[in-house]
Amino acid sequence: MDDILLLEKVERYLSGEMDNEEKSLFETRRKNDAELDQLVVEHTYFLLGLQTYGSIKTFKHSLTEVESKLISEGLLGLAPFNGKAKIVYFWKKYKRNIAVAASIAAFISVLASGLMVTVSRKFGNENYRVLVDQINKTNREVNKLKSNSVIEKSPITKPEVDFRATGFLIDRKGYLITNAHVISRMKNIYIENRKGEFFKAEVLYSDNEVDLAILKITDTSFKPVSNLPYSIKKENSELGEQFFTLGFPRNEIVYGEGYLSAESGSDGDSSAYQLNVSANPGNSGGPVINGNGEIIGIITAKDSKADGVVYAAKSKNIITILEKLKKSDNQFHVIKTPNKTDLKKLDRVHQVKKMEEYVFMVVGN
């Protein structure tokens, strides 16, 4: 009880609640009583600590509230989820979007089949066909049935897919290259890996001139991969150079082989090559890789009349675009394109094996 009375006195003294008489009495006592003096000092320090503690706590509380607001807006990342949970998480997160997308998809597909079949590019070559695969309605319905039957067993599901094409990583943190025409058809973009997991992606930049787009996987369940084994070639490639391609003309990765047949693309387009290789809808955005493991181009289109005439954007466009973007926008500073290839001395089978981990299906609706 004594302690309490004393403490009360000290607090009243410190907070200035004492009248003059009481105060001078207290101060005299303090002068003569070392223990009291120490208590005053100690309590001053303690109250200050308590106050600081309180204010930082309040501040932290505000911080957390702002954080959760920004997380819900998607500005801040979440901790990556592990294992199966991430797919459930993905599903929960996008369930609503997907449902909305599904309801309008039927409408769009009717529209799309009428509109998008003959999109010819700037050069006026009427046979120029971009190679994004439009999944037809029957296929889609079948897929839907398939995925429905999967849902019975597990919560794994896939988004509604109207278009399919290819993309590949240019930075281990989830930055991909694909074609501008690929993403121009999609409202929602997903990256599908070999395990059939989907990740939401967004367009950071799209260039219709060279037909390239930079995507970023925004889904936090995506974990940065180990270092990319291939590099991106900054120089032009030579006529006759051999290469291989990887892409998704089917729901499964498909390998192709060919050679560089002209140093310009359709109608003399100097930002592209002409290739002799087999390519089909779905190959758009796929990497063209030479024997050293350097990406030399990105498949964009083919001539619908001539056999084996395929066009690819030159790889140096990726470098030029990024250089330009980095000058104007800080967010591109984090993109580090790979500049060293680990594929040089491997035989083709092993090169492909190493490469295919970094080539993804780009799908969307």
Next chain:
Amino acid sequence: MLDLGYYFRHLRINNRIVQTLEQEQILLKGLAGSDKNSIELIYRDNFSSIQSFVLNNNGSVDDARDIFQEAMIVLYENAGKESFKLNCQIKTYLYSVCRRLWLKRLQHLGKFNTKLETIEDIIPVELELEDHEKRNDDFNLMENAMSKIGEPCKSLLDAYYMQKKNMQELALEFGYTNADNAKTQKYKCLLRLKKIFFAQYKNT
């Protein structure tokens, strides 16, 4: 002493572009008062560059959030001081603090072997971080002590010393028959808290 000068930066608020020397002072004032709008603006303006920095230097998204939070607390602690004068942009300040904090953490983990890449201006913040560390230690000691005194003491002290409620309100809220009872109870709790707090202080 580094002379970094002060250059104006444009900040968008409600889509209006505002000249920022004044704006930053307003943000700092808001921050000092735990104002959520100010906190949000500072987050929006700075978090992504800090996140890029941490991700580019062996860190995760979570690390970036931790580091940014801590830097915000450092800024908060200083923004409240009369003597504090920010002689660079908030952006530069936060970046410098984050960089320093992240460097320390990397060193602590023994992961630190390469130079941290820097894409922004930095200012020296070592002294402020030393202060912050002391304050942080005190904060943790207090939090620990608070967690040990139990209820209703914790809530009672919280209501009186942090939410600044008066004795009548406390008596009503905690069901004491009168203000004097609440007061006695409060002092009992405070004594307990002090005892625990100083005990651990002596142990460290």
